[in-house]
Amino acid sequence: MLLSEVVAAAATVTATSSRLAKVEALADLLRRLPPEEVAPTVGFLIGRARQGRVGVGYRTVSGLMGEPAEAPSLTVADLDHLLDDLLAATGTGSAALRQDTLQTLGRRATAGEQQFVTRVLIGEMRTGALEGVLVDAVAKASEVPGATVRRAVMLSGDLGETARLALTGGADALEQVGLAVGTPVLPMLASTAAAPAAALAITGEASVEYKLDGARIQVHRDGDDVHVYTRSLAEITHRVPEVVEVVRTFPATQLILDGETLSLDEDGGPRPFQDTMSRFGAEAQRSTVLKPWFFDILHVDGEDLIDRPLSERLPILEKVVGAYRIPGEVTADPATAERVSRDALAAGHEGIVVKGVDSVYAAGRRGKSWVKVKPVHTYDLVVLGVEWGSGRRTGWLSNLHLGAYDPTGEFGEPGEFVMVGKTFKGLTDALLRWQTEHFPTIETRSTKHVVFVEPVTVVEIAIDGVQRSSRYPGGIALRFARVKQYREDKRPDDADTIQTLRAMLPSG
Template identity: 65%
Template structure:
């Protein structure tokens, strides 16, 4: 397939706000692909090439001096091979080799194709074709049930492989995709409510559990082999030996657990989140001991439990890890839920998560059956840009442009700007921003550095208000930075739809 055909499809998807039109346009191009083109094209559509990071940043692309082709001749195969070459370049002379490959690719591409490829390489493609839309398009193109495709993608953790299986395999092969002990699965996510009573009203009888201020972990054990993954599915087993030992002591042979880990002080109160995250870095400080707590079990000794109700999974977790199960209480009483929330806050934790007691484990999805409740409104947003400061902040990147995830494509997809803030930024954070943001810059305008949407920041707000200034129709009220969430992916950011739901009336 010519790259131009894919670029035309992306332009069509970008130009429409209709979800059905997006799905049909993407399905049409997927039906035309050869088997070996499926993986690369899915990577291009999600701005996540199968090669991962290719060692090219905004400055490398901006400084490129190339004359683009007049007519489209570049194929999907040629682009994929060029990205392979960029990744393969290493050692002495790698910079020159990478530059030559990039220049050759740019010269083979038309202006429209190069604009598309630049955004794919930098990870800032905004087509409105979010993962959910693309999953539906794969299902449409393959003639498979959308639920089957979505489930396979979440359990395999690989959208490209799921597309390949759906488009070329049988329905039985697609439905056979399941949990594999040792292979990380996308975690289930929670929506947000203002109070425990509101959450209980939404889900009915529920497990009301402490929401720890820790780092989420997914732990797999197969015999004596234990692997630990972050919420981003990165393997950090070698950095958490104390967690490995806890799981090895459990009375099971094979298990997949979902939970959190955090550091405690001498009074068994949670230490600052940064102390916990210090153990996840390359130069981990081993004197900070992490303690694991688990709130779900997905597999035990040959049995997948994700399609079993939480009531049963909770009992099973209590059997195999009673001393490491996150505190909580099963109730349908709003007053009891409020009491558990106050107990969690008194113990130094963030609040509670209210989970429908008969809910299934929806891997990789943000459902309505898990609802997190914090005493203040906090949201995980994505940094879109930063402005150069003035006065005391002269020379520092300061005022942040904040974006919420457009989960449905209602506002064009990608991330929708919802406000700015410079509040809550310490000198240490300002220094870090000023160093980090230029490394992921995609363009610069006077006074502002625009960055690839890959950094998640937790923002506290007093609420939202209607606004004609931003495309989502809302603006944050009294936003301030709480912390950066380098344990979260942009796809896990809170949505514009959730924020709009806070509008009164």
């Protein structure tokens, strides 16, 4: 298929606020795609090409595109092959090869295709073609129930491959998709409550567990073959050999485990999150040791457990991981939940997660079955821009423009980020240096005072609350926002939503 047809469909999606119209436009596109081009096209539309990030930034791409072609000739396969070539370009001479590849592509692309390709390359696709809309489009195009498509996406973690299966094999093909040891699945997510009692009111009887300030991991074991994945499903096995060795000691030959890892100090207490992430991201082994803790089990020795209630999964988890289970208690008593929360805080952890004992493992979903409670309101937001500092901070990129995720399009296009405030508080000299080096590499445009950036950097922000405000499009502003840390382990669509923040407003 010509790439121009994909660009036209994306433009149609952008131009309409109707979800039904978006679904119809995408379903029509999917029906016309050759089977081998379905997965790449879906990846382009959601801003996550199958090759991942290929090491080129906005400035590089925009500077090499050149004069656009007058007539379309590029195909979906051409763009897919280009990304393969860019990913493979490493070592001596790679910069020149990348430049030549991009210039060749730019000469063949029309103006609209150049813009589309640029967004694909830098991972910023603003078409409103979010995964939820595309799931509905896949269901419509393939005439498969939406629930069947959603479950296949959750279990495979791959919307593009799910779309290909649906369009070529229908419901029968998707129903064959299950948990597979070695194939990571989207993690189950938690909503937020202000206090343990409020969380229990949502879940009923629950497992009240420590919330660690660590990095989320999913571990797959098949015999001695162990693989470790991040919450975004990136494999980091080679970075965490100590986790691999621990899992090899467990009394099972096949496992899928969900948990966290963090580094400990000399007294056994948790080190700051930055220490864990520094070790977590190291390509070479360092002296800091990571310890894994596990809070759920999805598969054991040929048996899938995700459809069994947590009350049945927990005894199996404890039998398998023993002392590596995250501390917690099953209770329906608010006083007991408060005590577990105090114990977690006293041990240096963030708070608790309250998990309904009747809940199944809903991969990729943020519902009411898991509810996190932290004494300080912290939210994951996305950096939209950074202002140049003044006074002592002259020459440094300082004040952050912060955006919350809008998955429904209530305040614009679905999948956009709604600005909710600014902050320069909590920034150390080290963070100022990092910001000043990092953000120009993802700049999209700038003014005299502000560098606007791709909305891809997640930062954890502590706030005292929110207040009504007409200054920002979401109708709220953050109160006393300060930076806690950058979350390199999270994707932009893992950020907290504008709807979650607005729910903090007092009624009336």
